[in-house]
Amino acid sequence: MSKVTLEQWRMFRAVVENGGFNQAADAVNKSPSTIHNAIQKLESGLDLRLFKMIGRRATLTHAGELVLRRASHLLDEADKLEVLSYRLRSSKDGRVRIAVDQVFPRQRLHQALTAVSDAFPNANIDVFESTLSGTTELLKLGEVDIAIGAYPIADRYSEEIDHIDFLAVVSPAHALNSLRASLTMEDLIPYRQIVVRDSGHERKLDHGWLGANQRWTVDNVETSVQLVSLGFGYAWLPNEAVKDKVERGELVPLPLSFNHAKTSQFYLMANDLEALGEMGHCFVDAIRLSNPLKNNLE
Incomplete structure (x- = not known):
C-alpha cells in the first residue's frame, strides 16, 4: 500500500x-x-x-x-x-450537452438528434446554438461535451466532418445586383453588410466581413437571411441557408470578380472522446454517418 x-x-x-x-x-x-x-x-x-x-x-x-x-x-x-x-x-443520468455553430446544416443536426432520441427516449439534451469562436469557447470552458464548429482546439480531440460553402447574396432589387457585371472589393465597401455576431467572449472574430463602411450585426443566421431578403444589405451566408431562396429568385448571388464562393472546414470536437458515454457516442456516430466527406471518398 x-x-x-x-x-x-x-x-x-x-x-x-x-x-x-x-x-x-x-x-x-x-x-x-x-x-x-x-x-x-x-x-x-x-x-x-x-x-x-x-x-x-x-x-x-x-x-x-x-x-x-x-x-x-x-x-x-x-x-x-x-x-x-x-x-x-x-451520461448515466441521461444528459448530453452539445454546441453547434449555426451555419452547420440543420438536417444533419436533426438526424443526429433523432438517432439519440430513438436510442435514448428519456434523454435530456442541451443544444447551444453558437457562432464562430463561441462554439469552441463553450467546449474549452467545459460547458458542453461535444462541439461542432470551424475552429478546432489544438490540444483537444477533433475530426473534420464537413465543408460549408458560403455565398455573397443580395435581394434582386438591391443596387449591387445591377451595379456592374463583375464586382470588385472596392465596389462593395460603400454598401451595408449584414454580419453575424461572434457568440464568444474571449476573442471576437469578423469572419466574412469585407470592410464595408456600414455594417449591421445580428445574433443569428436566420435574421441575417431575413434582412438581406428585405434589401437592407448584402451578406456572406451558408449555401444551405439560402439555396431555396436563390432557386426561387428571392435572393441572387453577387457577381464577384473574387471569391465567388467561400468554404469553411467544420470539425467534430470533444474534450475527451472516451468520456462521452453512450448518448454522446450515439450522437457522434450519427454525425459521422452523415459525413459527406466520408461518403464522397467511398
Whole structure:
C-alpha cells in the first residue's frame, strides 16, 4: 500500500508553484502547519529530502525536481479521472450537452438528434446554438461535451466532418445586383453588410466581413437571411441557408470578380472522446454517418 496520499502530492506541488509553505497554505486554504506536516510525512514516506531552504524560500532538491515531474503527471491523471467519472455519471443520468455553430446544416443536426432520441427516449439534451469562436469557447470552458464548429482546439480531440460553402447574396432589387457585371472589393465597401455576431467572449472574430463602411450585426443566421431578403444589405451566408431562396429568385448571388464562393472546414470536437458515454457516442456516430466527406471518398 502506498505511504503517500494524493493530498500530500497536491500540497507538495502547491509549495513548488507558490514558492513557499506560507504561500502554499494561502493558495490551498490550509494552515501553514498542515502544509509542513504533509511535506514531512511525504519526505518520511519516500525517505527523500525534497526541499532545501535558500533564505526564506523553499527550493527543490535534485531529487525533488525528479519527483515533481512524476507527481505532476499523477495529479493531472487524477484530475482527468475525476472529470471522466463526472461525465460518465452525467451520461448515466441521461444528459448530453452539445454546441453547434449555426451555419452547420440543420438536417444533419436533426438526424443526429433523432438517432439519440430513438436510442435514448428519456434523454435530456442541451443544444447551444453558437457562432464562430463561441462554439469552441463553450467546449474549452467545459460547458458542453461535444462541439461542432470551424475552429478546432489544438490540444483537444477533433475530426473534420464537413465543408460549408458560403455565398455573397443580395435581394434582386438591391443596387449591387445591377451595379456592374463583375464586382470588385472596392465596389462593395460603400454598401451595408449584414454580419453575424461572434457568440464568444474571449476573442471576437469578423469572419466574412469585407470592410464595408456600414455594417449591421445580428445574433443569428436566420435574421441575417431575413434582412438581406428585405434589401437592407448584402451578406456572406451558408449555401444551405439560402439555396431555396436563390432557386426561387428571392435572393441572387453577387457577381464577384473574387471569391465567388467561400468554404469553411467544420470539425467534430470533444474534450475527451472516451468520456462521452453512450448518448454522446450515439450522437457522434450519427454525425459521422452523415459525413459527406466520408461518403464522397467511398
